[in-house]
Structures are given as C-alpha cells and as structure tokens.
Amino acid sequence: MSKQLLRCGTSIGANLHEAIEAYSKKDFEAKIYIALKEARETEYWIDLLHSSDYLNDDEFNSINDNCSEILKILVAITKTLRKNSRKAISLTKMNLEFDI
Numbered sequence: 001m002s003k004q005l006l007r008c009g010t011s012i013g014a015n016l017h018e019a020i021e022a023y024s025k026k027d028f029e030a031k032i033y034i035a036l037k038e039a040r041e042t043e044y045w046i047d048l049l050h051s052s053d054y055l056n057d058d059e060f061n062s063i064n065d066n067c068s069e070i071l072k073i074l075v076a077i078t079k080t081l082r083k084n085s086r087k088a089i090s091l092t093k094m095n096l097e098f099d100i
Contacts, residue, residue, distance in 0.1 A: 001045060001048060001049055001052070001054065002049065002054065004041075004045050005042060005045040005046065005049065008038045008039075008041040008042045008045065009038075009042045009045075011034075011035075011038040012035045012038045012039050012042065012070065012074075015031045015032070015034045015035040015038065016031070016032070016035050018031045019031035019032055019035070029081050029085075032074065032077055032078060032081065033078060035074055036071075036074040036075065036078055039067065039070050039071050039074055040071070042067055043064070043067050043068075043071065046060065046063055046064050046067055047064075050064075
C-alpha cells in the first residue's frame, strides 16, 4: 500500500511539472486532470493506510491535510479550465454565426 501511495503521490508533481512544458492547451489540461486524479488516488491510499493502522492519527492528519490542500488547488484549476473552455466554445459558436 505504501508503494502505491508513493507512486500516485509523486505522480501529482510529475504531471504538474509536465504541464508546464505542455505542447498545447489540450495537453496542459490533460496533465492537470491526471494530477487531480492522482491526488484523489493518493487520498484513497492515505485513508486506507490510516484505517489499517499503518499511519497513526497524527501522521494521518498531517499527510491528509496536505493532500486536501493540493486537491483544493487542483479542483480550483480544473474549474477555471472548464469555465474558460466553455467561454471559448461560446466565442467559437458566435464567430460561426457571424460568418454565415
């Protein structure tokens, strides 16, 4: 279980680092969404390690608080990405209507 936590926990940072050098907006968005999914999986493994007494309450609270903060940041980023994508789609539709 701890190896799974290490894998998904480090994947968050790796995907965010990759997003910095994304070759397109779609690639950037994909990396951010993958980081969010990995953060959710990290949260799962933290809960499981705590419920199996591998992490004591203090360790769990500290690690879980950090994970929750990361999740909040990533959720905010993805909400902004979705909102901006909707605006872009609306603008594209408006341009198509004016071109006709």
